[in-house]
Amino acid sequence: RESRVDKALQLFDKMRKLGFAPDVSLYDVLIGGLCKNKELEKALYLYSEMKELGIYPDVGILTKLISSLPREREMIQLIEEMQEDLDTEAMTLLYNSVLNGLIKNGSINKAYHLLRAMMGDESNGDTEVERLFMIKKFVQPDTTSFGIVIDSLCRTDKLDLALALFRDMDQIGCKRSLLLYNNLIDGLCNSNRVEECYELLREMEELGFKPTQFTQNSIYGCLCRREDVAGALDVVREMRVHGHVPWIKYSTLLVKK
Template structure:
């Protein structure tokens, strides 16, 4: 249809290209999408921010394509659009499994030292960016956590203070969750105390991240201590975690401890559901 429109002399505007690019990207027909993008450039039609970010950058898998898209249009964008494009590129690298490159790119564009190098030719468009924001750091920290690069994730989290980049409760929560899953409870509680002393407050997710991992390990003292702290701060222990904990106690021949744990929960103001009681039957 596009070829027919061209042959018949129709003037193709950005709306026509936009519809086609959106559908090609949805269908993961990346090669055709990039060819159409090149056709737009050759026709002198500038893609808008939606096409650049939400269609192209979000779906391309080849790093060279990402760089080419950014290189073509970066200079014509205002600072806000540049930051959005920058965040999209970090997200694209993470989605492609290139977490290291996202990390090195973030470090290079903020003046932080990293343990590796990023192709300097890919960084030209970062030079005028004053400082990536909290969202940029969250994307990379989350990617490092998923890749089980906890030391690097913690280091980058601490570096945020050095460049005066504001933290967020989501960043704290995701780090606490990842550390809990790795059994690094000392660092979890250190971060939990930091949240309490910061402008933020721990959420039900913060507490349950630690509570769930203590339950999985069958730590009866740690689990009860966390239940008591959650009670003080008005947060409910999640059913799936304390049910798992009681099942584990019963399986290990500690049914009496499971029963005592139920009683302790009631004493702290939490009424377990029927599943919790049935575990002990």
């Protein structure tokens, strides 16, 4: 079955035959669609073609390609081609796309070590990607960088590593976000570590973050699984104060008991 991207490519060819000159935004859309469809060969062909035409690829195109590439060496080649022309902010965006790419490829430990290297920590230098970024001192991780890695660590039950990274954000003056707190609280609740969740909840409230329905239901669900009726009811009362509703899938756990 012909995809929408294939139809877009056909239209792209017709446009060029009629004399229309493609620009960077058009290549961005096409390369993004091909990356989404995992048609990387075609995406890389368009990337090479635009450079031959003298069209300068923007950061959006580079991040789409890097986060979709299956091999580290290919990621590095793209970065090496463009790094001299990019500012600090753009390099951080590329760095985040490398983290995404490594995690998509199942290399969570490599992503963790790369982030640690960028924080200035001692590194084991186990990937070419890491060594490249160790040279580029001006590339500094941001809140998004930490979010990418911490979320993947939470999803793979590497909570102690996730918490250590979270605590170390202060070292480089990186601000924590509500999303980070929610992901950590949910991960801890799924591992029955509810006491630590309460610590994080107090901390986030002190920083001015209000618990969301997701935050409170994560804790509520953990207490329901523990059959802690009193604790669960306390959370429900607190939820009502914030206008939140307990999720039925957790409430039924108490009813069944």
